[in-house]
Amino acid sequence: MEITQPTLVLNKTVCLRNIELMSEKAKRHGLIFRPHFKTHQSIEVGNWFRNFGVEKITVSSVQMAHYFVKGGWNDITIAFPFNTLQHAQLNEIAALANINIVFDNHVGAEQLKNKLKNEVGVFIKITTGFKRVGIAHNAFSEIDRLLDTISLNPNFKFKGFITHAGHTYQSKSKNEVQNIHFDQLKKMEALKERYRNKYPDLVISTGDTPGCSVSEYFKGTDEIRPGNFVFYDLMQQQIGSCNIDDIAVRLHCPIISKQSYQNEIVIYGGAIHLSKDWITNIDGKPLYGRVVIRKNNEPILLNTNEYLCRLSQEHGVIKVSPNTFNAVEVGDIVEIIPVHSCLTAHAMGRYLTTKEATISMMERF
Amino acid sequence: MEITQPTLVLNKTVCLRNIELMSEKAKRHGLIFRPHFKTHQSIEVGNWFRNFGVEKITVSSVQMAHYFVKGGWNDITIAFPFNTLQHAQLNEIAALANINIVFDNHVGAEQLKNKLKNEVGVFIKITTGFKRVGIAHNAFSEIDRLLDTISLNPNFKFKGFITHAGHTYQSKSKNEVQNIHFDQLKKMEALKERYRNKYPDLVISTGDTPGCSVSEYFKGTDEIRPGNFVFYDLMQQQIGSCNIDDIAVRLHCPIISKQSYQNEIVIYGGAIHLSKDWITNIDGKPLYGRVVIRKNNEPILLNTNEYLCRLSQEHGVIKVSPNTFNAVEVGDIVEIIPVHSCLTAHAMGRYLTTKEATISMMERF
Numbered sequence: 001m002e003i004t005q006p007t008l009v010l011n012k013t014v015c016l017r018n019i020e021l022m023s024e025k026a027k028r029h030g031l032i033f034r035p036h037f038k039t040h041q042s043i044e045v046g047n048w049f050r051n052f053g054v055e056k057i058t059v060s061s062v063q064m065a066h067y068f069v070k071g072g073w074n075d076i077t078i079a080f081p082f083n084t085l086q087h088a089q090l091n092e093i094a095a096l097a098n099i100n101i102v103f104d105n106h107v108g109a110e111q112l113k114n115k116l117k118n119e120v121g122v123f124i125k126i127t128t129g130f131k132r133v134g135i136a137h138n139a140f141s142e143i144d145r146l147l148d149t150i151s152l153n154p155n156f157k158f159k160g161f162i163t164h165a166g167h168t169y170q171s172k173s174k175n176e177v178q179n180i181h182f183d184q185l186k187k188m189e190a191l192k193e194r195y196r197n198k199y200p201d202l203v204i205s206t207g208d209t210p211g212c213s214v215s216e217y218f219k220g221t222d223e224i225r226p227g228n229f230v231f232y233d234l235m236q237q238q239i240g241s242c243n244i245d246d247i248a249v250r251l252h253c254p255i256i257s258k259q260s261y262q263n264e265i266v267i268y269g270g271a272i273h274l275s276k277d278w279i280t281n282i283d284g285k286p287l288y289g290r291v292v293i294r295k296n297n298e299p300i301l302l303n304t305n306e307y308l309c310r311l312s313q314e315h316g317v318i319k320v321s322p323n324t325f326n327a328v329e330v331g332d333i334v335e336i337i338p339v340h341s342c343l344t345a346h347a348m349g350r351y352l353t354t355k356e357a358t359i360s361m362m363e364r365f
Numbered sequence: 366m367e368i369t370q371p372t373l374v375l376n377k378t379v380c381l382r383n384i385e386l387m388s389e390k391a392k393r394h395g396l397i398f399r400p401h402f403k404t405h406q407s408i409e410v411g412n413w414f415r416n417f418g419v420e421k422i423t424v425s426s427v428q429m430a431h432y433f434v435k436g437g438w439n440d441i442t443i444a445f446p447f448n449t450l451q452h453a454q455l456n457e458i459a460a461l462a463n464i465n466i467v468f469d470n471h472v473g474a475e476q477l478k479n480k481l482k483n484e485v486g487v488f489i490k491i492t493t494g495f496k497r498v499g500i501a502h503n504a505f506s507e508i509d510r511l512l513d514t515i516s517l518n519p520n521f522k523f524k525g526f527i528t529h530a531g532h533t534y535q536s537k538s539k540n541e542v543q544n545i546h547f548d549q550l551k552k553m554e555a556l557k558e559r560y561r562n563k564y565p566d567l568v569i570s571t572g573d574t575p576g577c578s579v580s581e582y583f584k585g586t587d588e589i590r591p592g593n594f595v596f597y598d599l600m601q602q603q604i605g606s607c608n609i610d611d612i613a614v615r616l617h618c619p620i621i622s623k624q625s626y627q628n629e630i631v632i633y634g635g636a637i638h639l640s641k642d643w644i645t646n647i648d649g650k651p652l653y654g655r656v657v658i659r660k661n662n663e664p665i666l667l668n669t670n671e672y673l674c675r676l677s678q679e680h681g682v683i684k685v686s687p688n689t690f691n692a693v694e695v696g697d698i699v700e701i702i703p704v705h706s707c708l709t710a711h712a713m714g715r716y717l718t719t720k721e722a723t724i725s726m727m728e729r730f
Contacts, residue, residue: 004450005428038678060679061633063370080679081621083633084696085369104622107695132680133622133631166677256446257469257498266498268426268448272711276641312531313403313707314425314445315497330472331449342678346637347712 001352003333006269007252008344010351010359015230015248016048022212022229023052029218034058034077034205036227039342042351043071044359045230058225062089067362069097077205078102079162079225081125081133084111094118100159104134106142109149109156116155123162123205124150126191128184130166137163137187140194160203160222161191168210174240181211189220213241233341234290238279244301249351250292250335251344253316255328263325267334270314274336275343281307291318292335293328299335308336366717368698371634372617373709375716375724380595380613381413387577387594388417394583399423399442399570401592404707407716408436409724410595423590427454432727434462442570443467444527444590446490446498449476459483465524469499471507474514474521481520488527488570489515491556493549495531502528502552505559525568525587526556533575539605546576554585578606598706599655603644609666614716615657615700616709618681620693628690632699635679639701640708646672656683657700658693664700673701 003009019035026033036058037046046057046068056075059065065076066089077100082090093099100121103109109122124146127134135142150156165184171177188204195202207224213236218224231249232242253269274289281287282304289308292299306324310317316336328334338344345351351359368374384400391398401423402411411422411433421440424430430441431454442465447455458464465486468474474487489511492499500507515521530549536542553569560567572589578601583589596614597607618634639654646652647669654673657664671689675682681701693699703709710716716724 002450004454005426005448061370080633081631083370083619083621085367085619089369105695108621111696131624131627132675132677132682133624136626254448254450256448256473259496259498261501262496266446268445271640271642271708275636276708277636310497312497313711317497330470331476343636343641346678 001358003252003352005254006273006348008348008351009250009252009335010045010231010353011248011250012353012355014246015045018229018232018246018248019049019052022226023049023054025212025216026224027053031218031221032056032203032223034223034225035230036060036079036225037068038064039227039230040345041067041361042359043068045351046071046073058227062086062093064362065099066093069093074098076100077121077123077162077225079164081105082108082112084108084115087112087115090120091115091117094120102162103146103150106146106149109146109153112156113153116153119155119157121159122150122156123159123203126161126163126188128163128165128187129180130164132166134163137191158199158202160199160205161188161195162205163188165206165208165211168208169235169239171210171239174214177210177214177239177241181215182217184211185218185220192220209236210239210241228342231341231345233344234287234337234339235277235279244290244337247337247341249341249345250337251289251348252333252335255330255332255334258325258328258330260325263320263322265318265320265325265328265334267316267318267336268314269316269336271311272313273344273347274311274316274338275340275347276311277340277343279339285309287339288316289336289338292337293324294332295327366723368617368717370619371638371713373713373716374615374617374700375410375596375718376613376615377718377720379611380410383594383597383611383613384414384417387591388414388419390577390581391589392418396583396586397421397568397588399588399590400595401425401444401590402433403429404592404595405710406432406726407724408433410716411436411438423592427451427458429727430464431458434458439463441465442486442488442527442590444529446470447473447477449473449480452477452480455485456480456482459485467527468511468515471511471514474511474518477521478518481518484520484522486524487515487521488524488568491526491528491553493528493530493552494545495529497531499528502556523564523567525564525570526553526560527570528553530571530573530576533573534600534604536575536604539579542575542579542604542606546580547582549576550583550585557585574601575604575606593707596706596710598709599652599702599704600642600644609655609702612702612706614706614710615702616654616713617698617700620695620697620699623690623693623695625690628685628687630683630685630690630693630699632681632683632701633679634681634701636676637678638709638712639676639681639703640705640712641676642705642708644704650674652704653681654701654703657702658689659697660692
């Protein structure tokens with residue numbers, strides 16, 4: 001298939017290797033592997049996980065749960081403080097599959113009183129330091145109050161405690177990730193210890209991509225839910241979760257203009273394709289993507305002095321050396337390695353796999 | 366219609382007023398009004414322009430031109446250095462409507478040799494200082510070379526010079542915008558003067574939203590192409606192009622969590638809904654949106670000390686005062702005024718109008 005416009009190309013070989021490595025790690029440590037599907041949002045990519053024994057998945061919205069129920073998944077955690085306004089949609093999917101929802105406050109849990117028609121599993125969201133959502137790991141009176149509310153709803157089945165150590169994404173080294181990961185596990189282990197007599201089946205669910213990628217220590221958790229590892233990206237590579245070669249998606253973009261007076265190449269490919277997430281480059285400036293060009297049909301990864309440095313709605317600007325400037329021409333295709341593959345995949349809405357098939361994602365919302 | 370998940374609400378009254386004011390300004394100055402439709406990307410919103418006499422439009426991609434041709438528009442400029450790999454799609458739409466394309470280099474123009482089946486208008490892209498794409502306004506040998514290439518293709522009809530003073534978006538005051546606007550017009554006027562004998566019908570096309578919004582001086586241009594003004598946003602309000610009340614879109618989001626220990630409210634509404642564009646707030650930190658809450662069903666615009674301060678894929682975090690914290694509850698809807706409405710509209714893919722109809726946008730790509 002000829003590429004004529006911004007196209008997200010998915011390297012199936014790399015993607016399968018990422019899935020295999022993570023599922024083997026989960027097996028090695030006796031963990032439930034419940035991968036987060038919000039990164040790829042695709043029934044077809046989801047099916048690739050089945051060969052590795054995956055039966056339980058994580059999603060981030062009721063709509064996404066609905067999409068994967070249609071794709072034949074039967075055990076789904078919606079890992080997001082439940083939006084109680086969507087109780088009708090929850091009833092719809094909970095009639096078809098085993099659904100777990102998440103609460104970090106008793107108000108939401110109370111709002112579902114008399115609203116549910118089917119049993120749903122409930123996890124209590126805990127924060128061990130990320131502090132976006134979640135009850136603090138040691139705020140026992142809040143936890144107990146929520147447990148009481150849960151126990152009063154006959155359609156709620158308490159499953160355990162869930163957390164996301166999202167602060168690993170701010171780490172600048174594997175060591176830093178390991179520290180956060182270890183600290184999180186210790187706190188969750190103590191929580192399990194406190195509540196295991198009353199709830200002998202309770203599950204501790206953890207697992208951000210950085211922690212799951214760099215660590216071989218998982219004592220204190222029962223289940224991991226990494227998502228981004230399926231594709232990885234430059235943010236993960238900067239943290240140390242992966243190498244450049246582990247990144248499974250690249251946005252292929254036509255060159256539409258060259259500005260010789262400032263050695264800039266302009267591509268058709270902008271914020272609506274890549275998203276505007278960036279990392280800080282070695283020169284202290286925002287980097288929106290790294291660049292692969294072809295020279296005599298050989299791929300060449302440009303170094304970090306030559307990078308995607310500006311994005312507008314549909315334009316991307318690549319700063320290059322005079323040599324690179326002269327090596328490419330208007331009408332050539334360059335490949336952009338994305339900073340945040342979850343947002344790029346969501347923005348693009350479909351993939352071209354390296355097996356040359358176009359595969360689809362869920363509809364927007 | 367009850368809102369239960371992130372929903373982009375379009376205030377039709379405000380939007381129509383924005384269209385009316387800009388179309389009247391164009392009439393007052395005897396200008397062709399060719400609004401950019403990449404902001405709303407909707408046939409239905411596009412139709413609202415027809416009552417104000419608009420017959421010519423601007424788009425940013427061949428796909429968008431195709432969508433609006435299907436919507437009955439017959440005079441369309443694709444204001445983006447033409448991506449020559451899409452020549453087949455260009456032939457398809459140029460058979461159905463009058464299409465203008467843009468070049469800023471002779472290489473692209475040469476690549477269409479023997480590729481076109483129908484006449485297309487051609488504008489030469491000029492930069493007067495923005496320096497993203499375009500030939501410098503005084504690089505006459507480059508301009509002449511491109512004019513020669515254009516003249517050799519019997520399906521090219523040279524139309525004129527087009528520019529986008531995108532550097533007005535970096536302005537911090539109306540004065541700064543006026544200066545850039547005036548400078549641009551002077552440069553384009555000189556260009557017209559130089560080439561008008563050879564091309565007596567040549568059109569000068571300008572018109573970013575800041576310049577068109579703040580200025581009443583348009584000598585030197587024949588056509589304006591603002592786009593964002595249809596909705597406006599916080600970026601435009603910060604520049605001085607509009608007031609808060611002129612912003613026609615708001616993202617309505619449910620509250621899903623409250624973090625009392627840091628006075629933060631968490632909404633279902635993140636990067637995939639709003640995009641990650643931000644402006645610098647008065648406290649020097651990134652602001653991703655301003656917030657309207659309801660108190661006794663009355664809308665209250667929070668001040669800039671209480672704002673959308675962090676975004677992840679689907680979460681948004683609003684920093685508030687203790688008073689505001691206590692005035693809202695999980696399950697309430699808050700309204701977010703977006704930083705960059707073009708990207709928010711694109712991300713959301715449809716609108717709920719205040720007349721309670723859901724209206725559609727073009728498909729993703």
